[in-house]
Amino acid sequence: MITHTLPLMTRMRLMVSSSPFFCSHSLGVILGESLRFFVFLLVGLLCESSRFPRLLQADDISIEEEDAFRTAVARAEMFAVRIEVIGAAEASEDTAGAGPSTGVVIGTDGWIITTSFAITDETIEAMVVFPDGLRRSAKVVSRDRSRGLVLIKIETSVPLRIPEPALRQGLEVGQWTLAIGRAWNSKTPYVAVGILSALDRAWGKAVQTDASISPANYGGPLCDIEGRVIGVLAPLPADTAGMQSGSELYDSGIGFAVPLEDILSVLPRLQAGETLSPGIIGIGYRATDPFTSPAVVATCRSGSPAFAAGLRSGDEIIKAQGKSISRIAQLRHVLAPLYANDTVHLVVKRATAPRTNNTDTASEETFQQLPFTVTLVESLPPYRRPCAGIVLQRSTGDSQPAIVSWVWPNSAASAAGIKPADRIERIHETVIESATQLSGILAGLEPKALVPFHIKRNDTLIDIELTLGEVPVGVPDLIAQADLIEDAVQIETLEAPEVAKPPLAVLPKPSPHDDPSDDTTNNEMPLGILFFFDEPRGQVDKDTGELWRAAAARYGVVVVLPGSTDTNRWGRQDLPLVARALDSVRSRRPIDLSRIAVAGRGAGGAFAWMVAESFGGVFRGVALIDTGLPRSAKITPSDPGLPLSILFCQTVAQKARKIDADRSRLEKAGLPFGQIDEVLNDPIPTERLAAWVESLGVL
Amino acid sequence: MAIALFLAMTTESMALRPEETIASAARKVVKLYGAGGFRGLEAYQSGVLISQEGHVLTVMSTVLDSDQIDCVLDDGTRYVATLVGVDPRRELAVLSLQATDTPFFDSNNIERSPPGTRIFALSNLFGVAVGDERVSAQHGVIATVIPLAARRGAYEAPYRGDVYLLDCTTNNPGSPGGALVDYRGRLIGMLGKELRSSTSGIWISYAIPIDELLPAYRDILDGKSVEPETSSLVVRIDPTVLGVVLLPDLLDKTPPFVESILPDSPAARADVRADDLVVAVGLDSVGSRISMSRALGRVPAGDPIQITVVRNGELIDLDLGPLPDTKKAARQ
Known part of the structure; x- marks a missing residue:
């Protein structure tokens, strides 16, 4: 008996507390059981007026929303289709292309958009399955590699239902979103509900939702509560959101959808x-932030x-594109959503007077605004570091003069007559304050640029122009040698608590700097470092x-x-x-940071890399002795900020042929390399x- | 007049605020403590009060392998529960508290809820609620309703009927046996054990619909013993019995490409050709040699076998007729 009345009484109290006539819940609590019943009656009487239905509606928001969810799902069911694939990637750790997925119909005559998660490059056959079991073979028409989408086409005799897009302009953070998938089952849709978490994510390529997004609904529509399609759910491709792959975000409360509006705007190109x-x-850019x-x-x-x-x-x-830019991030927002072959209209501010470091003249600098139209490309040719062929005296830091130690033979600098002990004062109009x-x-100049050097030689200023060349790699004979003071070399073990086999270090005593003009107190010449990994x-x-x-x-x-x-x-544990x-x-010891290198022989070569x-x-620098690049080597393309060169060194004649394959790999990456042959039969x-x-x- | 109006409202279409729905339903969810607590097995789970006589529905698990099962209500009242019976097929267990004054869910005439239905999951996940603390509430929607066998990947669960898949993470240690209620406060399902796909590793959140459990519950009360289903060995049939020779199984998931056709076979008569890619057997899509032989094994004896192949980008349905009497042959 009690169990039956309790829920009833609970409900009665609820009605009271939520009625507009009783603002305070405590009032209902204070009243006794019998009193409460009278209140109940009173409310009931009042409710006969037109007020009551409104009161009930207010309580019903959750249920009304639920009805809206279901209606939206019913609508989305018509254009969300299941995609099945054959010939998926065999890689077990990657779930891409491993099972059924979802797609959205975007053309009545059989155009369907899905993700590269569903249809990878390895997919042999893709099929579209409709809720009634109807199956159609699909042709992969094109891919959007920026957003990880794939356009497929099926033949159909009847026009297919297509969604109404929810326009970007009307979207608001906080609105309901429904994510629909068909991966679990071709007949019953899979629904996840959440809110719109953010607009313009991944530099403008996607919107974000907190609905549960996973392989269960990748490729499916993200709908608003009316069943209009906001976008297509997609694990965003590498590095767009600062992650290796968007599928890492599975089950994290973060999901992305590429706006349908954006997809439709490039649909003719995809078709x-x-x-x-x-x-x-x-x-x-010059700045790091x-x-x-x-x-x-x-x-x-x-x-x-x-x-x-x-x-x-x-x-x-x-x-x-007509938007004012005051920070790099704003420019990225404009550029990131664009594709190769898209054009971008830029306006730049350029100084008309040459730049100098003299603050008096800087104020007189005038600027002009110049418009440019740039057509974006898919990839750039690899960066090739330009080189003058001068080798400066060693230095440890920034504020030491750039004094030539020696000049690379047959280089641009030697042809132009630059000599040891020359001090480089300026390049163009920029004062050189450090190496x-x-x-x-x-590094920022063009490979074959003609560069004016202003040099101080014996207190005389000389102007020398030279045409930059490529970075030489090798061991010229005329490299400066210090006096041989072998006794000053210490051989020590570098003990470290967590290193099982502590390395041996051969530590020379730094010799005095040979520059007489250098009157700094610390005039020891900085040393280079060479790590040598043997078998x-x-x-x-x-x-x-x-x-x-x-x-x-x-x-x-x-x-x-x-x-x-x-x-x-050698293994990762040795890193x-x-x-x-x-x-x-x-x-x-004082160290010159531009002269740190690693060398390896045989199996040690792969580890050196x-x-x-x-x-x-x-x-x-990396020197590989009697070995080539490891076959699995990751080769980071040449970059202005990461100078690296490779030296091949053969001590056994028959191993020499292996280098040809490596040569083309390095050339493709734009990395300078060289070979020394004269050391045959010298073990180390x-x-x-x-x-x-x-x-x-060498610079 | 007013009273009549009232009675109508309170019985049927009464709309509760979500907070009120949770408050009312959470009183009917119990915390269960039993055996376990070592080697990664939890010693606790959840249960729902289902009858005026103090019966509790929960999930059959190692927690119940105990001399004493403690059942704690939301007001902190502690009962010693006795195990009435189990249904191994649904992994369902019925406990009795021998109490008559506890609240309970009235679960008669509850129909199946469609995808998009808003739900609350009420359970003692991770055992965070202790003593008189109320179980934890989570919210979400029913994502889909599918048979547990027909899901992505392969889950090792004896239950083969429909489940509600949920869009929120509900299935955690301690949550098995918890209540799935709709926004009207009705018990529509019971949270199941933690399950994850053995192929994709994805954890699933699901509940077994109450209408799937009630008949078993009644059988247990009636003292009918329920035997576990004899392990349904999946029969695989080699497509060569139909005259179809597939590409050798070089990889784990070699696609079912036809290498050749045996002369005078059902496949030859149906005009299956070399280089065809088999994509479906009946309505089952197949993506590998193994899934094709499994799908063939599922075709009832005597039924005609229809396969769908891709040939030059076209999908073609081919009828191979009934399977030659190999099931019998295999048995012999």
């Missing part, structure tokens, strides 16, 4: 079979669309260290000889010791390798 790729403009810094062009490579259109280093982009600055300026054999003994003593002293290079944790192989040893060496890739930007060419470390300073 014509055009593969849409992200558009690249080819600009590098895109959210605070103006869009000033730092590098604008020849071969890039921006350069072809007439943009140049130093230009500030102030307008794009690092000079390196940065040269793995565990701990390295002191005798091996002795082999390097002379070379380390002559060329001012610290040689680090790590031991392998496993006596049979931490590299960071440890670098820190340890830098705390003991792994070290260089893992510590991107630290190592300037210590002198040549130490000299090569010195040569890495």
Whole structure:
């Protein structure tokens, strides 16, 4: 009995508390049971007036929304279809293309859009399955590689139902969204409900929802509560949202949909079979923080669309597609959604007077605004670092003068007559204050640019023009040698608590700087560092260290000889010791950061490459002795900010032929490389390798 | 007049605010404590009060393998529950509290809810509610209603009937046996055990519809014993019995490409050709050699076998007639 009345009484109290006549819930609680019943009656009487239905409606919002959900689902069912595939990728860790997925009909005559998650490049056959069991073979027409979408086409005799798009303009964060999928079942749709979490995500390519988005509904529609389609649910492709792959976001409360409006705007291009790729403009910015810094062009490579259109280093982009731009991030919002072959209209601010570092003249600088139209491309030719062929004296930091130590034979600098001890004062009108600055300026110039150098030689200023060439890799004979003071070389073990086999380090004493004009108190010449990975054999003994003593002293290079944790192989477990040893060496000796290199022989070569890739930007050179590039090597394309060159070195004649395959891989990546042959039958060419470390300073 | 109006409202179409629905339903969900607590097995789960006599529906699990099953109501009242019976096929267990004054769900005449129905899941997930603390409430919608066997991937669960898939993460340790209620406060399902796909590794959130459980519940009360279903061994049939020779199984998921046709076979008569790609057997889509032999095994004996192939981009249906008497042959 009690169990029956309790719910009834509960309901009665609920009615009271939610009626407009009783603002306070506590009133209902204070009243006794019998009193409450009278109140109930009173309310009932009042409810006969027209007020009551309104009261009931207010309570019914949840149910009304539920009805709306179901109606929207019923509508979406008509244009959300199941996609089945055959010939999926065999890779087990990747679920892409592994099972049925969903698509949205966007053309009455059989056009359907789905994702590259459903239909990968390996898919052999795709089929569209309708709720009534009807199956149609689908032809893959084109792909949108920027947004991870695939357009397919089926033959149909009857016109298909297509959705009404929910326009971007009307979207509001917080509105209901319904995600519909067909992956579980072709007859019953799969529905997940959430709200619109954000607009303009992934640099404007997508909207975001908190509805549960997973392989169950990738490719399906994200609908508003009226059943209009906001977008197509998609795991966004690599790096658009700062992640490797959008499917990592599965089950995270974050889901993305590519707005249908955007898809429809490029539908004719997709229907014509055009593969849409992200558009690249080819600009590098000067600043590292895109959210605070103006869009000033730092590098604008020849071969890039921006350069072809007439943009140049130093230009500030102030307008794009008619929108004012004051920060790099704003420009990215305009550019990221665009495809290759799209055009972008830019307005740049360019100084008309030459730039100098003199603050008096800077105020007189005048600017002009120039309009440019740039057609974006799919990919850029690889970056090739321009090089003058000068090698500066070693330095540890920024504020040391750029004094030529030696000149690379047959280089642009040697042809133009630059000589050792020349001090580089200016390039164009820019005052050179350090080797690092000079390196940065040269990196941003065109490969064959004619560059005016202003040089101070014996207190005389000389102007020299030279045409930049390519980065040479090798070991010229005339590399400067220090006096051989072998006794000053220490051979130590670099102990570190967590390193099982601590490396041996060959540490020369820094020799005094040979520049008489340098009157700084610390005039020790900084050293280079060479990590040498031999065939793995565990701990390295002191005798091996002795082999390097002379070379380390002559060329001012610290040689680090790590031991392998496993006596049979080098592996990932040996990577931490590299960071440890670098820190340890830098705390003991002044180091020139442009002369840090890694070399490996045989199996150690593959590991040397792994070290260089893992510590991107630290190592300037990789020497591979009696081995080529590891077959599985990841080759990061050449980049202005990451100078790297590769030296092949053969001590056994018959292994030489392997390099041909590596050559084309490196050329494709734009990386400079060279080979030294004269060391045949020298088991470890210590002198040549130490000299090569010195040569890495070439600019 | 007013009273009549009232009675009409309170019985049928009374709309509750979501907070009120939860408050009322959560009182009928119990916390169960039993065996476990080691090697990753939880010692707790949830249950729903289903009768005036204090019967509790819950999920059959190791938690119930205990001399004493403690049942704690939302007001902190503790009962010692006794196991009345189980249905291994649905993994359903019925407990008795031998109490008559507890609230309970009236679950008669509850029909199936369609996708888009808003739901609350009420359970003691992760055992966070202790003593007189109320179980946790989660909200979402019914994402779809499908047989548990016909889902993405392969789940190892004995139950083969329809389930409600939910769009929120409800199935966690402690939640099995919890209540799935709609916004009208009606018990529409019971949360199941944690399940994940053995192929894709995706965890699923689901509940078994109450109308699938009630007949079993009544059988248990009537003392009818329920035997576990004899393991339904999936019969695989090699398509060569139909004269279809497929590409050898080089990879895990070699697509069912026809390599050749045996002369004077059902396939030859039906004009199946070399290089055809088989995409469906009857209404079952097939993507690999294995799924094709499984699909053939599912065709009832004597029924004609229809396959769909892709040939030059066209889908073609081919009728191979009934299967030659191989099932019998296989048995012999």
